[in-house]
Amino acid sequence: MDIPLIAGTVATVVFAISNLPMLTKALRTRDVSSYSLVSLGMINAANAVYSLYVFTLPVGPIWALHTFYVVSCAIMLVLCVAQRRAATRSEVGHRVPAITVTDALERVTLAPAGDRSPDARAWSGAPRRDPAAR
Known part of the structure; x- marks a missing residue:
């Protein structure tokens, strides 16, 4: 293995591990009220565009890292939209x-x-x- 590949692998593992606590807490509690829906939408749009670049590169650690980001950000966006919809429905149901x-x-x-x-x-x-x- 060469140095760039080792560095990419280590960075991928560190970045993924650093995001796991946030992702597991969001999945466990289903509470993403502190996250900005606009920000999550923009992140997912940027990930989609960046995918056009990443997946033209040779298979390597960047593929794993980017795939992790795409999946985790998509999960966060889905949770955020679902929570906002549920909050809207409960507000409508409790109004006079x-x-x-x-x-x-x-x-x-x-x-x-x-x-x-x-x-x-x-x-x-x-x-x-x-x-x-x-």
């Missing part, structure tokens, strides 16, 4: 339903000014009174 235009139109009565009907008081913010309590 907003009043729709149709509901509002059904509640609004075209009453003259000074009308003290229960519907008019409800929209004016005045307290409601039971009509039977008069």
Whole structure:
């Protein structure tokens, strides 16, 4: 083996090992909320373009390192997108339903000014009174 090949192999192993804790934690916890979706998207796009170069080189440590980066970054992107979608779905499911235009139109009565009907008081913010309590 020559020196460049040994150096490439050692660097590949060190880079891969340095990324394993982040990747295993993300896979174990499924929590990637601290990662930027835009950044992960850009990294994956750059990896795709860089692959055009790397895979034209002779097979060697760079192939292993780049393949590791492609796979690990793709996993992180998938986890990040899945977490964002799940968060969006849970937020939508827990929101108080907003009043729709149709509901509002059904509640609004075209009453003259000074009308003290229960519907008019409800929209004016005045307290409601039971009509039977008069």
